[in-house]
Amino acid sequence: MQGKARRHACVAAGHQLRPFARQKHAGFTLLELLVVVAIIGLLAAFVGPRLFGNVSKSEITTAKAQIEAFSRALESYRIDTGRFPDSSLGLQALVARPPETPKWNGPYLQKEVPLDPWGNPYSYKRPGANNRDFEILSYGRDGSPGGTDEDADLSN
Template identity: 55%
Template sequence: MKHACHIRSGKQMSGFTLLELLVVILIIGLLTGIVAPRFLGQVSRSEATAARAQMDAFDKALQAYRLDTGRFPTGGQGLRALTTRPSDEPRWRGPYLQGDVPPDPWGMPYQYRSPGTDGKDYNLLSYGRDRAPGGTGDDADLSR
């Protein structure tokens, strides 16, 4: 039986060179720089979309509350009147929302005022990503 002999040269070729690793790291960095801002922009838009959807649900619940009681909850009663019967409201037939009133997508409570401004029955708003009144772009307030 013959055995095959392997002759090794002085240099062994295995692994990656430092230059190859640097090129891969550069490519990953470039891709991250291009993709990350677009992805984060999508996240901001989805949070605003979720806030608008929640505010629409609150509006429907507030309209049902008004149909039952003849008025919207007062500013003092706030949105919790949609889930818990106010002590001074005999015609309440809720709860008008399931569970507790959720915070906005940024973790802050929605702002409810009744009576509202500009002739509205109520104002409902979220301060947005910056969690402060005012702002532009992704930090803009959302209102209903």
């Protein structure tokens, strides 16, 4: 049957033609979406603090590893030059030849001296505390002496 003939046959048979028949659309209701968002929020509330707790632990671990690397580099410096760098030269003596140091065989670090994980410079003191040859310090998250947890001072 052609288009017009078909339409007349359907009307004659009692069928109604609806040009825009309503179809069921698959999808989510607003209530269903709100429930999903609430569940995601609850999961984030439980998992978030644990995840951020591990971030602070990794910052402390990174600072300890960097301090240990500086200590090894300073030992290499001492073996080559016969002494540790003065406090005034600091850790930069591991990267750039200090004046009047003919036996310097560096650089002892592959890159520039990094900041600690909290963005503060490391402190180098010679002589160090407790009769140590030197001391390398990170003052922690707060960047000032003393503190506990993430704010605690780290040293070699």
